[in-house]
Amino acid sequence: MLIRGWPDPHAVRKTQGKQTWxxxxxxxxxxxPYRRKPRPEDRGPxxxxxxxxxxxxxxxxxxxxxxxxxxxxxxxxxxxxxxLGFQRNQWRPLAMxxxxxxxxxxxxxxxPALAFxxxxxxxxxxxxxxxxxxxxxxxxxxxxxTRWLGxxxxxxxxxxxxxxxxxxxTTLRADDMRSMLEDSxxxxxxxxxxxxxxxxxxxxxxQRLRPAITATLLREVAADKRQKYTxxxxxxxxxxxxxxxxxxxxxxxxxxxxxxxxxxxxxxLVLEHLRPLAGKVKLEGVRFSRPPVPxxxxxxxxxxxxxxxxxGLTQHNCVASYARRILSRAIYIYxxxxxxxxxxxxxxxxxxxxxxxxxxxxxxxxxxxxxxxAVHDWLLMHAVRGQGAEVDASVN
Numbered sequence: 001m002l003i004r005g006w007p008d009p010h011a012v013r014k015t016q017g018k019q020t021w022x023x024x025x026x027x028x029x030x031x032x033p034y035r036r037k038p039r040p041e042d043r044g045p046x047x048x049x050x051x052x053x054x055x056x057x058x059x060x061x062x063x064x065x066x067x068x069x070x071x072x073x074x075x076x077x078x079x080x081x082x083x084l085g086f087q088r089n090q091w092r093p094l095a096m097x098x099x100x101x102x103x104x105x106x107x108x109x110x111x112p113a114l115a116f117x118x119x120x121x122x123x124x125x126x127x128x129x130x131x132x133x134x135x136x137x138x139x140x141x142x143x144x145x146t147r148w149l150g151x152x153x154x155x156x157x158x159x160x161x162x163x164x165x166x167x168x169x170t171t172l173r174a175d176d177m178r179s180m181l182e183d184s185x186x187x188x189x190x191x192x193x194x195x196x197x198x199x200x201x202x203x204x205x206x207q208r209l210r211p212a213i214t215a216t217l218l219r220e221v222a223a224d225k226r227q228k229y230t231x232x233x234x235x236x237x238x239x240x241x242x243x244x245x246x247x248x249x250x251x252x253x254x255x256x257x258x259x260x261x262x263x264x265x266x267x268x269l270v271l272e273h274l275r276p277l278a279g280k281v282k283l284e285g286v287r288f289s290r291p292p293v294p295x296x297x298x299x300x301x302x303x304x305x306x307x308x309x310x311x312g313l314t315q316h317n318c319v320a321s322y323a324r325r326i327l328s329r330a331i332y333i334y335x336x337x338x339x340x341x342x343x344x345x346x347x348x349x350x351x352x353x354x355x356x357x358x359x360x361x362x363x364x365x366x367x368x369x370x371x372x373x374a375v376h377d378w379l380l381m382h383a384v385r386g387q388g389a390e391v392d393a394s395v396n
Contacts, residue, residue, distance in 0.1 A: 003030070005074030009094055025091045031072050031083040082108035085166030086116060087229065093119040103138040111142055113164040117149060123174035124149045150178065157181050160190050167228045168198040172205060180205050193218055199227030202234030209237050216257045226366050233259060236266055236364050239318055243269040267363055270318050283309055288326050292354050293346065298338040299378055311335055315343050316363045331357065339374060342367045355379070
């Protein structure tokens, strides 16, 4: 792949079996925060031939970091700042900023979620050619932009979008956003929270979870900085609902007024679910297929049913219920030993890559940023395929 930044952004790549360069849209993140503090591995050249495989990791990560830093610093500061928060799919916003300049920068500054969706307008209007996009659409009133995209053209919709930080908008597909803004029950929940992070979006968008949430729980999730990126509470509530339906199929599901009450109920259900397994392993003799990403001394694949049950008992989670999805190769489970003890679930994507889906410590608590970075570097080193997979209509 060859990806160039300012003043003429473009991306081309050669695919297997072809000798010509073809244009493509990078799906992966291009603009990262810049770390000014140098790392020890940045101090000088190293002879690759003298390195053993585990020693290649720092050099590989360092080289990639330098390339991404160079790309970022080719961009005007205002453009880099506009893109910085988005966790993926930054290419079309970059093209929009390049084409429209100042007005686009103003829209990204005042309503980054709406600007992001306008950059990906094909997700809403797949049949509209670029030539038919109104020339001054970026300068239009924000409610007119939402109406052009096929979203409700109301001040309420604009205000809801304005509450979503760029770090969270890439977690919700365009079709799901349209459905949510057209759902009066969802809108009533969203207008009463001060900000809308990934945790709030998932709780409101996943309709099966709504009967269990309250306004106080939603406000607590909105205030949790960790859930700007990951809908931890929605996943915890989904696990709790699954266990509750399995163990108490005729009982009504309770509402939760706080994260603490949800965590307490979840932990009690996990113990109730695991207690029979402690005496008699239901997955005894089950062996899973070869792990899609090789393990390390710090990140070990769980390859047997007994190991999966043991992980659930040790970490107080319901990972043992994932066996069927592991056997179908939809996900794979690893035990993380360092920097801290955690359970990792990776999921297979349509392009063949495996990405982190869940990374949690005991009792389904979010892992630390240090652990998350170690897992990210490990996946980067062992990517199943190149990260240039093209994504068109579905913006995640």
